[in-house]
Each structure stands twice: as structure tokens, then as C-alpha cells.
Amino acid sequence: MERSSQPRPGRRPGIQVGRVFGVPLYLNASILLLALLITVLYGQLAGQRLQLSPVGGYLVGAGFVVSLLASVLAHELGHALTARHFDIGVRGITLELLGGYTEMDRDAPTPRVELLVSLAGPAVSAVLGVAAVAATLALPDRTVADQLAFQLAASNIIVALFNILPGLPLDGGRALRALIWTLTRDRHRATEVAGWAGRALAVGTALAVALLYAIDVLSLLALPLTALVALTLWHGAGQSIRISRINRRLPLIDLARLARPALTVPTGTPLAEAQRRGDEAEATASQSVALLVTDSAGRPVAVVDPAAAAAVPPARRPWLAVDAVARSVADLPTMPVATQGERVLETVQAHPGAQYLVTAGEDVVGILHIADLAQLLEPHRKMNT
Known part of the structure; x- marks a missing residue:
């Protein structure tokens, strides 16, 4: 066959x-x-x-x-x-x-x-x-x-x-x-x-x-x-x-709508404070956001991993820098925001991961979460959370 x-x-x-x-x-x-x-x-x-x-x-x-x-x-x-x-x-x-x-x-x-x-x-x-x-x-x-x-x-x-x-x-x-x-x-x-x-x-x-x-x-x-x-x-x-x-x-698949907007937080921000800002942004925008860590010059350096952040006990979050639960942007695959459906799937297959940088030129405009893509493509399939 x-x-x-x-x-x-x-x-x-x-x-x-x-x-x-x-x-x-x-x-x-x-x-x-x-x-x-x-x-x-x-x-x-x-x-x-x-x-x-x-x-x-x-x-x-x-x-x-x-x-x-x-x-x-x-x-x-x-x-x-x-x-x-x-x-x-x-x-x-x-x-x-x-x-x-x-x-x-x-x-x-x-x-x-x-x-x-x-x-x-x-x-x-x-x-x-x-x-x-x-x-x-x-x-x-x-x-x-x-x-x-x-x-x-x-x-x-x-x-x-x-x-x-x-x-x-x-x-x-x-x-x-x-x-x-x-x-x-x-x-x-x-x-x-x-x-x-x-x-x-x-x-x-x-x-x-x-x-x-x-x-x-x-x-x-x-x-x-x-x-x-x-x-x-x-x-x-x-x-x-x-x-x-x-x-x-x-x-x-439309990356401009599917990718989570990137909310920037400076490096060294306590995790609890970063999550508070994220919750406020989500309440205002009525959609999930991704936390993008930036250096002192405002350049993106890492993306917070939601699973790693959720695993931190709430009592520790005010004392733990957001950087500890973030992945370097250099380790994340990148997709231009104009990438079409089949090309998106090819990128995911070639570079399996949980998060992908969505870019417009040199700017990071959002973070694609594989769970969001899976939910779009298979809306009736039970997803692991």
C-alpha cells in the first residue's frame, strides 16, 4: 500500500x-x-x-x-x-x-x-x-x-x-x-x-x-x-x-486570528504579577493571551510555558521570576502570520512543539498554541488538558 x-x-x-x-x-x-x-x-x-x-x-x-x-x-x-x-x-x-x-x-x-x-x-x-x-x-x-x-x-x-x-x-x-x-x-x-x-x-x-x-x-x-x-x-x-x-x-486556519496576542512583560517580573497582567488583558480582550518576556531593550527573549507556570505552587509565584517558566524564542519554531493552512500543518509536522512564534517581518505578533490549532481542526475530539 x-x-x-x-x-x-x-x-x-x-x-x-x-x-x-x-x-x-x-x-x-x-x-x-x-x-x-x-x-x-x-x-x-x-x-x-x-x-x-x-x-x-x-x-x-x-x-x-x-x-x-x-x-x-x-x-x-x-x-x-x-x-x-x-x-x-x-x-x-x-x-x-x-x-x-x-x-x-x-x-x-x-x-x-x-x-x-x-x-x-x-x-x-x-x-x-x-x-x-x-x-x-x-x-x-x-x-x-x-x-x-x-x-x-x-x-x-x-x-x-x-x-x-x-x-x-x-x-x-x-x-x-x-x-x-x-x-x-x-x-x-x-x-x-x-x-x-x-x-x-x-x-x-x-x-x-x-x-x-x-x-x-x-x-x-x-x-x-x-x-x-x-x-x-x-x-x-x-x-x-x-x-x-x-x-x-x-x-x-488564519494565524492572525488563531494566534494568541503577545502581552510583553519585562525579564525578572514575578510570575504572579505577569499572570495578573495576563488575566487583566484577557478580561479586556475576551480572548487568551500569551506572555512574551522582553529584555531591557524591549526585545523578545522568551515565551512563558503555560503548563510550566501552572505547575508552580501559587505560594511561590510571587517569588519566582517569570523567566524560570519561559522558553527562549530561539528554541521556538517561527511562522509568518500570512502562512496558509497546509503550510502551517507542514511546519507543525516538521517541528513538533507546544508553541510557535507568529511573526510579521521581525516583530512577534502572537503565539500559536498547538492545542488551539488542534481544537480548530478537530473540534469534536477530546483534548488532553
Whole structure:
């Protein structure tokens, strides 16, 4: 599957192990669990079928792990190279427990590009599956090569078929979004519809897992992994719905109105006095203000951290300088007051923090609090205070 960068601010994809066609390749730590499970389970199965020693069976299992990871990588390269063909930057490919994902630096600009990029991965898996089927038919029965070819055929065909199911975060969900986007000309609505379709698929997958286990088609060992697939689908679909709702509200971001006005207090001012001035300003302006600490020349040097100030016992506040609960302006990211919605979100993702300086030229005109931005973008989401 492929993902844009926006849903996962600050996430570390894993350990970089190299580049493929110029695309950074990462391995998530969860891939070790997948490798161990397949090596042991498939190694035992192959050893029994081919009458190999335990060591021989595990070596075959390890060979299958390598072949399977190569297939997943080929699937993701289908997405990545198609995206680059349409001038969409690719940040990297990550292989993890349930397969892999391709991270792009922006979303597809048109429904057609979205459709082509989303279906490129399943198409590669389908081609690999057909090639493996042909190899299986051509190779002698009950040989190591025959077994590996058969398993690769089965796994690639299953991956291709499962990924084209019409629901996010699967590739078929991206294709469904492209079709709805074409019909409605509303990308956000298309994402929500495809996200809810993904949740329906997650529920269907969970029910199918339970049914297959009840009729002894799935073993107890396979149950947790297949159940994890259903949970991952549900979570990914929910994230897609959430991001679509956030993106719909991005045009509402106006830093001139959203940033808290900066009330300056001289360095060395007691915290209690600074808070008193802040309360008076808020009562007059009927909105929250931010306390900006200035030096003797009136230059801004720090911003009071509300959480740090609130943690100071009231009895100490008259004796504690405001500087003790302030952060240097040099440590805070800066945004010009004219910054538009999507650019604001990109800055927050690139520089996670609680406060941001909002400037007009060289002047600090306000302080953006991340809680205020979150409340604007997700007004119905419960925020931690």
C-alpha cells in the first residue's frame, strides 16, 4: 500500500538499510517477528513435506522469508516508481510485520494519477504471482524449488487480491477514492467514503477470521496474525477518515486570528504579577493571551510555558521570576502570520512543539498554541488538558 506523509507526523519508519532505484529502504523492527514466524512455521511444513532435516527445513523457511520480502519490496516499488513518474516525491519504502508501505511527500494531484499509483503495486504482485505459477508447473514436484515457487505464487496472488479490496488503507481503497473523487470532485468526501468502506472490510475480515477458526481452517497460531490484519485495517481506515476531516478544515486556519496576542512583560517580573497582567488583558480582550518576556531593550527573549507556570505552587509565584517558566524564542519554531493552512500543518509536522512564534517581518505578533490549532481542526475530539 502507499501512504502520503501527512497522516504520520514525526514517525520514524525504521532502520535504513540502503536504497533501491534511489528510494530509501527501511526495515521496521516488527519485520524480525515476521521472519521468525515464517522461518519456523513454514520451515516445519516444508521439512515434513520434503522429508528434510529440521535444519534443512528452517533453511528453506529462511529462503522463503527472503523471497517474500523481495516480493513485498517489488510491490512497493510499483507504487514508488509510478509516483515518481508523475513527479510525486517518494520519501522511502518501509517493510514491516504486515507487509510494507511507501511514503510520499504529497498526495496525487488528480484522480487519474491516484488510480494509477494505487493499482501499480497489486499489478506487480499479480505479475509475480503468475510468473511463480508458471515456475511451479514447470518444476519437478516435491522439490525445494517447487515448494518455494508455489508459496511465492500463493502469497503474491493473495497480496494482489487482498490489496485491491475497496477500502482504505488498502490499495483498492485508494482506487475507490479516485473513482468517487472523479464523480463528486470532492477529494475529502471520497476519502471519508473509502475510509468507512475500509472499516466495513475490517469488520468483515474479523468475522471471516472467527469463522475460519471455528471450522478449523485457521490454526491457533495463525489466529493472532490474521486478527492483527483486521485491527490494522480498522485503525488505518479510521486514520484516513480523521485526516480527511482535518484537511477539510485547513482553509479555516488564519494565524492572525488563531494566534494568541503577545502581552510583553519585562525579564525578572514575578510570575504572579505577569499572570495578573495576563488575566487583566484577557478580561479586556475576551480572548487568551500569551506572555512574551522582553529584555531591557524591549526585545523578545522568551515565551512563558503555560503548563510550566501552572505547575508552580501559587505560594511561590510571587517569588519566582517569570523567566524560570519561559522558553527562549530561539528554541521556538517561527511562522509568518500570512502562512496558509497546509503550510502551517507542514511546519507543525516538521517541528513538533507546544508553541510557535507568529511573526510579521521581525516583530512577534502572537503565539500559536498547538492545542488551539488542534481544537480548530478537530473540534469534536477530546483534548488532553
